[in-house]
Amino acid sequence: MERTLSIIKPDATSRNITGKVNAMIEEAGLRIVAQKRLQLTAAQAEEFYAEHKDKAFFTSMIEQMISAPVVVQILEADNAIALYRKIMGATNPAIAEEGTIRKTFALSIDKNTVHGSDSPESAKREINFFFSNIEIVG
Ligand code: ADP
Ligand code: MG
Numbered sequence: 001m002e003r004t005l006s007i008i009k010p011d012a013t014s015r016n017i018t019g020k021v022n023a024m025i026e027e028a029g030l031r032i033v034a035q036k037r038l039q040l041t042a043a044q045a046e047e048f049y050a051e052h053k054d055k056a057f058f059t060s061m062i063e064q065m066i067s068a069p070v071v072v073q074i075l076e077a078d079n080a081i082a083l084y085r086k087i088m089g090a091t092n093p094a095i096a097e098e099g100t101i102r103k104t105f106a107l108s109i110d111k112n113t114v115h116g117s118d119s120p121e122s123a124k125r126e127i128n129f130f131f132s133n134i135e136i137v138g
Contacts, residue, residue, distance in 0.1 A: 002080040003033070004117045005126035010068035011111035013037070018071050021114065024101050025075060028087045034074040034136045040066050048129055057110065064110050072130045075116075076138070081123055084116040 006025070008018050022032065040048075045065040052058050077083055089100025093112055096103040106112040117123035127136075 001076050001078065002120075002123075003074050003076050003127060004080040004084050004123045005115075005130065006073040006075050006084060007115035008071040008073070009111070009113055009115060010064060010066075010070060011107055012105060012113045013071060014068040017105060021101060021105065024087065024104070025073075025084075028077075028083060030075040030077045030080060030084060030087075032073050033076045033138050034131050035071060036130075036135070037069050037071050038130075039069045042066055048126070061110060074127055074131060074136060081117055081120065085118065088114050088116050 008021050012018055012021055025032065042062055045062045046053070049058070049061065049065070052061065055061075075084055087100055089096030089102035089106075091102075091112060092109045093102040093106035094109075096106070101114050102112050117126050
């Protein structure tokens with residue numbers, strides 16, 4: 001079993017579609033083993049997305065991530081990291097495959113509904129960023 005970190009982003013919490021996103025996650029065979037709703041501060045969002053700090057979109061992306069609450073989750077499955085990236089769909093929803101979360105719900109590249117870890121190293125870092133061991137019950 002592998003674990004990945006998911007974020008249901010502000011564009012989704014503000015549209016009240018977190019349950020619809022969770023239904024797609026569960027239908028794909030991923031188990032939500034931890035979950036909480038948070039309002040990120042700018043400092044928290046900047047630290048979480050530090051790898052992107054030199055990108056042109058960084059400031060607007062941080063503003064978007066703190067514009068409403070997020071739901072952070074740990075998802076578990078065999079190959080959870082790759083499986084979740086597959087059902088999320090491409091970063092830009094305009095080119096995401098039919099049936100993916102982003103194709104179904106995302107509004108634009110900067111309002112693209114979900115985050116998912118992109119490697120075992122980032123999954124470990126991102127899970128530890130948001131969760132302590134006692135919050136993960138399996
Ligand atoms: P992903 O979320 O698919 O792993 P990245 O890690 O490359 O994508 O980017 C992180 C987030 O930054 C994206 O999900 C998206 O919200 C935002 N982003 C990426 N590229 C752009 C862009 N060109 N313009 C605006 N926002 C972007
Ligand atoms: Mg990424």
